Amino acid sequence: MTSFPLQISRPIHPTGIWNWITTIDHKKIGILYGVSAFILFIIGGIEAMLMRAQLASSNLKIIDPELYNQLFTMHGTTMIFLAIMPMGAAFFNYLIPLQIGARDVAFPRLNAFSYWTFLAGAIILNASWFLGGAPNAGWFGYAPITGKAYNVGHGIDFWIISLQVLGIASLAAAFNFIVTIINMRAPGMTFSRLPVFTWMSFITAILLVLAFPVITVALIELQFDRFYGTNFFITSAGGNPILWQHLFWVFGHPEVYILILPAMGIVSEILPTFSKKPLFGYPVVILSGIIIGFMGWMVWSHHMFTVGLGPVANSVFALTTMAIAIPTGVKIFNWLGTLWKGSLTLNTPMLYAIGFILTFTIGGISGVMHSQAASDAQQQDTYFIVAHIHYVLFGGSLIAILGGIYYWFPKFTGRMYDEKMGKLGFYAFFIAMQITFFPMHFTGLNGMPRRIYTYGSEYGWDFWNLISTIGVLLLAISMVIFIYNIVSSWIGGEKASGDPWDARTLEWSISSPPPEYNFAVIPTIEYRDDWWEKKMLGKTSEEITSDDVHLPQPSYWPFIASLGLLIAGFGIILSIPVAILGASITMIGVYAWSFEPVNDPH
Amino acid sequence: MSEPNNHSTHEDTTTGLNHRKLLMWAFLGSDCMFFASLIATYLVYKGKSVTGPDPIDLFSIPVTSVSTFVLLMSSMSMVLAYAALTKGSLKGFRVWMLSTAIMGMTFLGFQVFEFRDFTVNEVKISCEENSPKYIELESKLSSKQKSDYKKQCADGIEEAHVEFGMTPRTNLFGTTFFVLTGFHGAHVTLGVIWLLSLFFYSFKRGAVSAERHLDVDLAALYWHFVDIVWIVIFTVVYLFGVYEGF
Amino acid sequence: MINEETSNHPTPKTYVLTALILSVLTAIEVGIFYITSLGYWMIPILAILSIGKFALVVMVYMHLKYETKLFTILFLSGLLLATAVVFALMILFRSF
Ligand SMILES: [Cu+2]
Numbered sequence: 055m056t057s058f059p060l061q062i063s064r065p066i067h068p069t070g071i072w073n074w075i076t077t078i079d080h081k082k083i084g085i086l087y088g089v090s091a092f093i094l095f096i097i098g099g100i101e102a103m104l105m106r107a108q109l110a111s112s113n114l115k116i117i118d119p120e121l122y123n124q125l126f127t128m129h130g131t132t133m134i135f136l137a138i139m140p141m142g143a144a145f146f147n148y149l150i151p152l153q154i155g156a157r158d159v160a161f162p163r164l165n166a167f168s169y170w171t172f173l174a175g176a177i178i179l180n181a182s183w184f185l186g187g188a189p190n191a192g193w194f195g196y197a198p199i200t201g202k203a204y205n206v207g208h209g210i211d212f213w214i215i216s217l218q219v220l221g222i223a224s225l226a227a228a229f230n231f232i233v234t235i236i237n238m239r240a241p242g243m244t245f246s247r248l249p250v251f252t253w254m255s256f257i258t259a260i261l262l263v264l265a266f267p268v269i270t271v272a273l274i275e276l277q278f279d280r281f282y283g284t285n286f287f288i289t290s291a292g293g294n295p296i297l298w299q300h301l302f303w304v305f306g307h308p309e310v311y312i313l314i315l316p317a318m319g320i321v322s323e324i325l326p327t328f329s330k331k332p333l334f335g336y337p338v339v340i341l342s343g344i345i346i347g348f349m350g351w352m353v354w355s356h357h358m359f360t361v362g363l364g365p366v367a368n369s370v371f372a373l374t375t376m377a378i379a380i381p382t383g384v385k386i387f388n389w390l391g392t393l394w395k396g397s398l399t400l401n402t403p404m405l406y407a408i409g410f411i412l413t414f415t416i417g418g419i420s421g422v423m424h425s426q427a428a429s430d431a432q433q434q435d436t437y438f439i440v441a442h443i444h445y446v447l448f449g450g451s452l453i454a455i456l457g458g459i460y461y462w463f464p465k466f467t468g469r470m471y472d473e474k475m476g477k478l479g480f481y482a483f484f485i486a487m488q489i490t491f492f493p494m495h496f497t498g499l500n501g502m503p504r505r506i507y508t509y510g511s512e513y514g515w516d517f518w519n520l521i522s523t524i525g526v527l528l529l530a531i532s533m534v535i536f537i538y539n540i541v542s543s544w545i546g547g548e549k550a551s552g553d554p555w556d557a558r559t560l561e562w563s564i565s566s567p568p569p570e571y572n573f574a575v576i577p578t579i580e581y582r583d584d585w586w587e588k589k590m591l592g593k594t595s596e597e598i599t600s601d602d603v604h605l606p607q608p609s610y611w612p613f614i615a616s617l618g619l620l621i622a623g624f625g626i627i628l629s630i631p632v633a634i635l636g637a638s639i640t641m642i643g644v645y646a647w648s649f650e651p652v653n654d655p656h
Numbered sequence: 657m658s659e660p661n662n663h664s665t666h667e668d669t670t671t672g673l674n675h676r677k678l679l680m681w682a683f684l685g686s687d688c689m690f691f692a693s694l695i696a697t698y699l700v701y702k703g704k705s706v707t708g709p710d711p712i713d714l715f716s717i718p719v720t721s722v723s724t725f726v727l728l729m730s731s732m733s734m735v736l737a738y739a740a741l742t743k744g745s746l747k748g749f750r751v752w753m754l755s756t757a758i759m760g761m762t763f764l765g766f767q768v769f770e771f772r773d774f775t776v777n778e779v780k781i782s783c784e785e786n787s788p789k790y791i792e793l794e795s796k797l798s799s800k801q802k803s804d805y806k807k808q809c810a811d812g813i814e815e816a817h818v819e820f821g822m823t824p825r826t827n828l829f830g831t832t833f834f835v836l837t838g839f840h841g842a843h844v845t846l847g848v849i850w851l852l853s854l855f856f857y858s859f860k861r862g863a864v865s866a867e868r869h870l871d872v873d874l875a876a877l878y879w880h881f882v883d884i885v886w887i888v889i890f891t892v893v894y895l896f897g898v899y900e901g902f
Numbered sequence: 903m904i905n906e907e908t909s910n911h912p913t914p915k916t917y918v919l920t921a922l923i924l925s926v927l928t929a930i931e932v933g934i935f936y937i938t939s940l941g942y943w944m945i946p947i948l949a950i951l952s953i954g955k956f957a958l959v960v961m962v963y964m965h966l967k968y969e970t971k972l973f974t975i976l977f978l979s980g981l982l983l984a985t986a987v988v989f990a991l992m993i994l995f996r997s998f
Contacts, residue, residue: 161679263682285830293828684977692984725928731963
């Protein structure tokens with residue numbers, strides 16, 4: 055069993071940096087994901103602040119146009135792929151095994167590989183700043199401005215390769231969670247008893263494995279055009295840039311549900327807990343989530359209404375887009391129904407969840423507005439779209455994630471956050487957000503195009519732009535409050551009990567933070583909201599410590615395989631021998647990994 | 657794992673199914689989307705090339721039919737290897753596994769041969785006035801190829817040999833064809849490596865056995881998938897490609 | 903049912919028979935290809951033949967017919983979506 059030549063001894067590092075590098079504990083990986091994503095979120099935020107500074111008033115010359123192009127491209131790519139998606143992954147990692155009563159995910163080493171590969175992708179993308187300039191073609195990188203003829207530097211190459219690497223990370227993680235949710239549920243945890251967050255994560259993972267291959271192919275085609283001179287998007291050879299748009303949005307629209315469904319799951323956990331009521335219409339929430347996931351595939355061309363696909367195509371995609379608003383609206387009524395006549399506790403996570411409903415509804419309404427192909431022709435590529443995307447992603451996904459961080463903070467860290475500061479941070483955040491993004495509806499309808507680095511004073515856009523810029527400053531202050539609260543509470547907050555919120559789902563039935571093995575005894579599930587029902591019936595028992603737990607052991611190989619990808623990523627762009635070296639390291643890592651048993655035989 | 661009954665694959669999971677097998681099926685569903693995107697690209701660009709050659713100028717259906725047949729038979733050989741293993745015949749497993757890998761390599765050999773053949777393709781065009789072949793190809797030839805033809809004929813020969821090859825850079829057909837079939841070939845290559853690894857691993861005592869048939873099962877699923885992708889490519893790219901009405 | 907996963911698999915005889923059918927179908931495909939008089943009918947006929955081959959390999963060689971429905975759902979969700987995307991793009995690009 056142990057004669058494979060690459061076998062090196064198991065890492066045994068109870069603490070320190072090697073412990074984090076070799077860990078395969080889903081909770082630690084969740085923390086790694088969360089902290090890394092938050093740092094990247096701050097980087098993306100700084101990029102946004104620089105842009106807002108430039109736009110504060112007409113004819114400013116703080117940032118030159120080339121840098122401005124790089125900033126908006128990096129801001130969008132960072133926020134979507136390096137901040138919100140991995141923050142979602144942080145919650146998946148930490149919570150899914152706890153919510154379904156498992157001791158880890160189905161493939162613990164693959165999980166570590168996902169994280170390190172995500173980090174590799176993040177490093178490759180951000181290294182572009184120092185290696186000849188960041189990508190500058192916008193986060194959806196439309197052909198032909200990404201082509202070699204119009205974009206000679208390496209920026210786009212870094213963008214392509216980092217997205218490919220991030221794709222590998224996301225796919226690996228999504229396969230892992232699909233198998234985990236199907237196959238690792240505790241006895242009695244049927245799909246009709248599955249917590250809503252886990253359900254939404256499950257739909258997200260399915261969307262991911264179906265959507266990511268499409269962008270992978272689009273990026274391969276672009277990469278081949280740029281690196282090897284093929285003709286996919288070269289118009290002189292008959293290539294059609296519209297194909298890029300189609301492939302990108304076939305991926306891109308499911309992607310927006312990949313970003314929002316976990317947020318909806320988080321809100322669906324917070325609201326019942328602090329309303330002291332079960333989620334109103336659980337089956338309907340699940341069903342509308344499934345319908346959203348399904349219909350998300352039928353609407354992609356609403357991003358392309360002004361391309362000239364013709365009246366039939368535009369009408370079809372307008373109708374499907376309007377239709378997809380229905381299941382989303384249904385969910386909003388379910389959340390309101392949960393609040394209705396509940397005994398509400400308006401603490402920080404609850405405020406964020408209610409804030410989510412408010413702003414997400416506004417974003418949804420502006421979304422329905424540009425589902426009309428005709429009115430979208432006026433809104434396309436204006437700040438109205440920028441307002442919409444920020445209401446649904448910032449005021450939707452991110453606000454729910456911040457609420458989720460507060461809600462599960464005691465579970466993650468074993469300590470309580472500062473409630474007063476939390477509320478202050480929320481109100482600052484919420485108001486600042488409206489000040490920042492609401493005026494963009496006005497500038498957009500007044501015709502201000504997105505992605506311009508400056509504008510003349512004669513257009514009359516000065517006032518609302520200044521308001522937006524002031525809003526961003528307030529947002530930064532609110533984020534400082536948030537970070538201060540989290541950091542200081544993590545270090546010195548008061549100790550949290552296992553179930554500080556008198557909550558409903560399984561993760562609250564164990565101590566905070568959970569022991570390495572999660573559940574001393576795998577629970578048997580009898581109800582939806584099993585923990586709550588058992589508390590009501592007085593059926594909870596004292597935890598028994600069990601010594602019969604075999605946890606998967608740490609491993610070097612996932613980290614080494616990802617390291618190889620990092621090296622190969624740089625190599626493909628800069629030097630082929632380095633790429634071969636990186637690919638070989640990954641090969642060795644994967645080979646050794648597949649010959650290393652999950653657990654050494656005792 | 658100590659249980660000798662090779663029919664029992666019940667696992668200690670919620671569904672009783674094996675984690676890895678579940679992952680493999682989810683992966684294959686996902687890989688469908690990968691090939692669909694490549695095939696869609698090929699199809700929407702079909703007939704949109706600005707210059708030749710076109711599929712009809714290059715494809716040799718009899719040759720590709722043979723390599724298609726070889727890949728189909730490798731699927732049979734693969735499933736027989738698996739069946740032999742579950743019956744406890746390690747020798748049978750090795751024989752069929754090696755033959756599967758060899759057929760896979762044969763398919764790849766055909767592909768390399770075909771790719772090379774396409775890049776060095778030539779057409780013979782007679783030098784007579786209004787040669788029918790020249791008229792047929794005129795719209796497909798690049799200006800360089802045309803002047804080459806005229807230069808050759810100016811020397812007074814009867815038939816000119818005009819370079820009419822295709823690389824991924826030549827035209828849209830070349831781009832989409834090579835990338836689609838190339839990625840299929842990459843899948844086959846990975847499969848061959850996997851199969852050979854299992855073959856050599858089986859010489860280690862107990863490494864490949866009836867109880868551990870799942871290791872082979874997963875490789876087999878992947879291998880059959882590569883085969884069915886080729887079934888689609890053969891019809892859509894090759895047969896429809898040469899058929900003018902499509 | 904599940905723990906008899908491999909016991910209800912077909913015998914090698916079925917596998918060889920399937921290979922025979924696959925070969926015959928391929929031969930018919932290539933044969934039909936040379937019957938130019940079929941005109942446009944060739945496309946649906948060839949499509950049906952290759953769908954048949956596809957289904958045979960998936961159901962018999964990949965054992966999908968003999969195993970849990972869950973595998974079928976996982977695979978078909980990808981396959982059907984993939985097919986839909988190909989056709990949608992062809993319609994949008996007016997390839998028909
Ligand atoms: Cu969309």
